[in-house]
Amino acid sequence: MATECEAWLNANPVDADDLSDSFLSGDEEKGTTRKIDNEINGNWISTPTSTSTIQEARLKAKAKRRLRKNSSRDSGRGDSLSDNGDGVRGHTAPPTSPKSKLLDRKSRLGKGRGLPKKGGAGGKGVWGTPGQVYDVEEVDVKDPNYDEDQENCVYETVVLPLDEEDFEKTVTPIVQEYFEHGDTNEVAELLRELNLGSMSSGVPMLAVSLALEAKASHRELTSRLLSDLCGKVLTQNDVESSFDKLLRELPDLVLDTPGAPQLVGQFIARAVADDILSKSYIEGYKGKVDCEHARAALDRAAVLLKMTRGGLRIDNLWGTGGGQRPVNQLIKEVNLLLKEYLLSGDTLEAERCLKELEVPHFHHEFVYEAIVMVLESKGDRTLQMILRLLKFLWKSTVLTVDQMRRGFQRIYMDIGEINIDVPCAYLILEQFVDKSFNAGIIDKRLRDLCPCRGRKRFMSEGDGGHLKIEIY
Structure with missing residues (x-):
């Protein structure tokens, strides 16, 4: 249709005055032959005398609009109009593809294997390929920002010294x-990471x-700690000023x-024995102490140091607490505790001594040894x-359910030996x-597990020839 319109326009040229967009002048309006302006499809034209002339003007305006529309839509796309008026493009999409190549985001050159750009080293926030190690950048002397003083700079992490409040919290x-x-x-190691400064004597x-x-046991650990820290983190002057x-x-x-x-006197004596305090430390206070408590501490330390010359081992001054002691030593202390209780009858003292052993996991041995004393004793006391x-x-x-049960079960296992x-064990x-069950110490299940020895007594005089079974 567009081609036909164009051919018709070439055959019938249109006068410019006929398609003028201007109004009539005043002289023309006064003339005998006055033209009436009308607008057809956006164009001002003069009113013709016949209907055919109006139809021709409309066809001309329609042909011009179609030409303008096709030229603006198909410009730059390499499209052309065929003889039939259908648009023909240079590159058409294949029949099997739902999209044309204009919407295809693949490379037009056909290069590449689909790998990431720059081998994965590109993109925002990326410093390079994984595993890449950057060498030390050499200083350029010709750089306008070059400074000679910066070459000799040493950068270190500065840790501020602790004050008294932060020291105690840390x-x-x-x-x-x-x-x-x-x-x-x-x-x-933890103390080395801190900047103790003048607070090192407070440790x-x-x-x-x-x-x-x-x-x-904690006091013994403290004495060991002071001995090991002296020379590594602390100095002898720090220990002396601390005491x-x-x-x-x-x-x-x-x-x-x-x-x-x-x-405190025992701590001082132990420190002198461990060579973290000078031997003249106590003598330096003679005649210079006014406090009664300080004098008592120094006297205690002096007495303990004199006793070491007679064979006392001051390294065991606090004893070895908890499970660090050997089992044989713990058994001896338990037996001694029970013997002292049988002599004094003080249950509070026995409880205090048992707690001082600091072996709650070994209380089953206390129950075992107590029952053995009952089996080996004579009388009901x-x-x-x-x-x-x-x-x-x-x-x-103090005695838990588990420890009480284990103590009784050990007796059940060793009752044969x-x-x-003890023949009447x-x-x-x-x-x-039975008395323990009545007192509420053990439950019925543990009572029923108690072993008993059965003995068969055969016929004897006075039995009437019957077999008797007695359980003791």
Whole structure:
């Protein structure tokens, strides 16, 4: 259709005055032959005298609009109009493809294997390929920003020294954790990372202050810690100044720990024996001490050092606490504890001594040895006292259900060997188990597991010829 319109226009040229967009002048309006302007499809044309002329003007305007529309739509695309008026493109999409090549984002050149750009080293926030190591960049002397002083600079991480408040908050958890694991090397590594500065002398004082309120095993660990830290993290002057502060603050420490003077004196004696305090440390205070508590601490240390010359081992001053002691030593201490109780009858003292052993996992041995004493004893006094002690420790939760059960089960397993030395061991064990069940120490299941020895007695005089079975 567009081609036909164009051919018709070429054959019938249109006068420019006929398609003028301007209005009529004033003279023309006054003439005899006055033209009436009308607008057809956006173009101002003069009103013709016949209908055919109007039809021709409309066809001309329609042909011009179609030419303008086709030229603006197909410009730059290489399209052309065929003879039939259909648009023909240079590159058409294949029949099987739903999209044309204009929407295809693949490379037009046919190169590449689909790998990432720059081998994965490109893109935002990427510093290079994985595993790439950058060499030290050489300094360019000709660089306008070059500075000679920067070549000799050494960059280090600066750790600010701790003040008194931060020191206590930081070091206290370290010492408390040391009481649990007992590794002095770990404490030394943690203290090296801190900038103690002038607060290095506060480490022994803080450790000893915490140990005064702790157990004997913790005091032994504290003495070992001070001995291992001296020379690595601390100096001998730091230890001496720390003990000087302890002696000055003894009046305040006595309020929380009444035995603080004796304990501090033992720490001083142990430090002198470990060569972290000079031997003349105590002599330097002679005649210069006005505080009663400080004098008591120094006297205690002097007495202990004199006793070492007579054979006392001051390295075992605090003893070895907890499970670090050998089993044979723990068994001896348990037996000694039970013998002292049988002589005194003081259950509170027996409880305190059992707690000081610091072996809650070994309390089954205490139950075992107590029952053995009952089996080997003569008379009912030992049975009643041991039963009262076990009942007291059971109510105070010092002896747990598991430890009590294990102690009785060990007796059940060894009763055959015990019976060799104690012929009536089975009978005494049955009596003790029944009384323990009545006292609420053991349950019915554990009572029923108690072994008993059966003995068959055959016919004898007075039996009437019948077989008797008695259980003892």
